[in-house]
Amino acid sequence: MDGFARPQGAAGARPGMPRPAAGQPVRPIGPAQPRPVPQPMARPAMPVQRPQQYARPAAPEAPAPRMQPMQEAPMPKAKRRKRGGGWMVALQFVVGLLVIAGVAAAIVWLYIKYYQQ
Numbered sequence: 001m002d003g004f005a006r007p008q009g010a011a012g013a014r015p016g017m018p019r020p021a022a023g024q025p026v027r028p029i030g031p032a033q034p035r036p037v038p039q040p041m042a043r044p045a046m047p048v049q050r051p052q053q054y055a056r057p058a059a060p061e062a063p064a065p066r067m068q069p070m071q072e073a074p075m076p077k078a079k080r081r082k083r084g085g086g087w088m089v090a091l092q093f094v095v096g097l098l099v100i101a102g103v104a105a106a107i108v109w110l111y112i113k114y115y116q117q
Helices: 086-115
Strands: none
Touching: none
């Protein structure tokens, strides 16, 4: 294999293609003569059209009334968090450790029950 999932056999040989017999020259695959490049077809001349003239809209007689800027309402003050929430973090940590220990104990118990007979 050459790293591209192809056998190293005949270089350039495709499966299903006949191989030349020993001693015969290998004929290159490809066109015998270069093909002529096709010439682009000439386009017929298009008549020049002038852009259409559109009537301009009449100017409004009176300017549109503008909206008055709204006054901003005062932002409500954020409530201060109470101090002393460290015990909650410690409790979550301890509960997490207990859950992990319980799952590990269940795995060991099932292993002993089904594989140690």
